[in-house]
Amino acid sequence: MKPNSLSIITLSLLVPKTATSVPPSCPDYSEYSKTRHEPFSSGRYALSYARPPLQCRTFSSPEVESLITLMESEISDPDLYRLFQNTYPNTLDTAIRWRGNSSTNPLEELTFIITGDIDAMWLRDSANQLQSYLPLLASSNSSLSSLFRGVINLQSRYLLTSSPYCNSFQPPSESRIPPSANSAADSDDVFPPYDPSRVFECKYELDSLAAFLQLSVSYIQATGDADFFSSSLTWLPALKAVLETARSMQTPTYSPEGSVLPSPYRFTRLTRRQTETLSNDGLGGPVASGTGLIRSAFRPSDDSTLHQFLIPSNMMFARYLGLAASSIVERCFGDEDAGSEFASALLKFSSDLRSAIETHGVVPVPVLAADGSATRTETVYAYEVDGFGSANLMDDANVPSLLSAPLFGYLAASDPAYRRTRERILSQAANGYFMKGPVISAVGGPHAGPGMAWPMASIVRIMTSDDDDEIAGALKELLASTDGLGLMHESVNTFDASKWTRQWFSWANGLFGQMILDLRARKPHILRQNFQ
């Protein structure tokens, strides 16, 4: 996500003309999205029309436009349709900050996607921002496919030449967009050191590495474009950097003799927020040896982990490393011995990681009777463990979360351990970060704090549910959660819809659209309901 926006000063006073720059007369979308625009939708929520004027959109896709038109006849509720109409194209409308070709390799496309109001690209957000358009990515010919290739190429460059330990990066030099200053990072003491003209923030997050794999796998699965990978000069080296980083982060805290091992990554920052820095002078919480799990210093919320073996991020990494091995490495590089050996090594790493998750990430919890006595125990997935026996039983709204595990294909939504975990995650009695109230009830997290539910978690709840009532209930709350602005917020006060964070959160918007398309395929009758 992004750091506290108050602490960021953007230096981009002079923005040079770029391939996708919009006319200077266009409104600043971070302001535009904070106010309501006519025509309002005709339902009780009278939602704003939040798409920027035509000439101010950052990318135009005929496929997306025809789908938006088509959906008008499939969604009966006028407010729900308006929400789809605003949210689904939001990344294309507002966040494709620059596109072009590399100055060192003229055939290499580059796409710089911003998360919202900062000129910086997050590995996780940019991968997710494009995921919503996957259903329309039928061939390597479509204009959307060029966006995917451009992001994969730019991510490869970031991983290779900036740092595989960082989460958010500056515009490529070809764009001539000046780097943004991150005043929150002024006091950072980070190892390995990084160059602030290339890196916006350097929080090591395992899921950022998994996001690169996921985007690559999604692209080849949708388009069958193997040539793109086999002719790329940077993709395979970037994958090797990802693997090396993940391996390095399996380093435990202590050697067998008891000495403290040097950590491949350290991070401290001057801050009032506990979740913005790491304990133990930058090492983070201690982790045991021999678990086979990979450490993550930060969560997908960009908050620090309590225990570094973050289970959802390990799940997502295991899943997409395996798929990258079989669908890309074997297929595009398997002709050479080195390529097929590498693919086998990746597959082994992935399956070992999966066993490690099942061994150390599943923990017993007491099942309480009505009188509070513990009658028996059951096992659930922990959010984080340390390998010494401590577990953090919670979930956080940001994907990858435990709730979203079926979404990224680690397991099936019907998996019994997932069902038990899900039931607890969606209950304030068993998850300290489940928020409930009359406006919206959903998982939240320390990033926005107690009392703030995240619409993103409600969307994930819908996408992982087969229960029509649960789905319709969550949809109704989402409709009521936008404060009339017609866009997904980052978080919403569960008792007061006028209190929310982030008016421009492109990833959550895209995910909402993706969820509507998922319902269209799985449960079209729900889209015909009236939510007034």
Ligand SMILES: *[C@@H]1O[C@H](CO)[C@@H](O)[C@H](O)[C@H]1NC(C)=O
């Ligand atoms: C940019 O790269 C793409 C893909 O290789 C290529 O088709 C296109 O011609 C290139 N554009 C320029 C201006 O070189």
Ligand SMILES: *[C@@H]1O[C@H](CO)[C@@H](O)[C@H](O)[C@H]1NC(C)=O
């Ligand atoms: C892709 O482009 C090629 C060459 O322009 C064309 O022959 C082919 O039919 C196109 N495929 C699709 C799916 O549009």
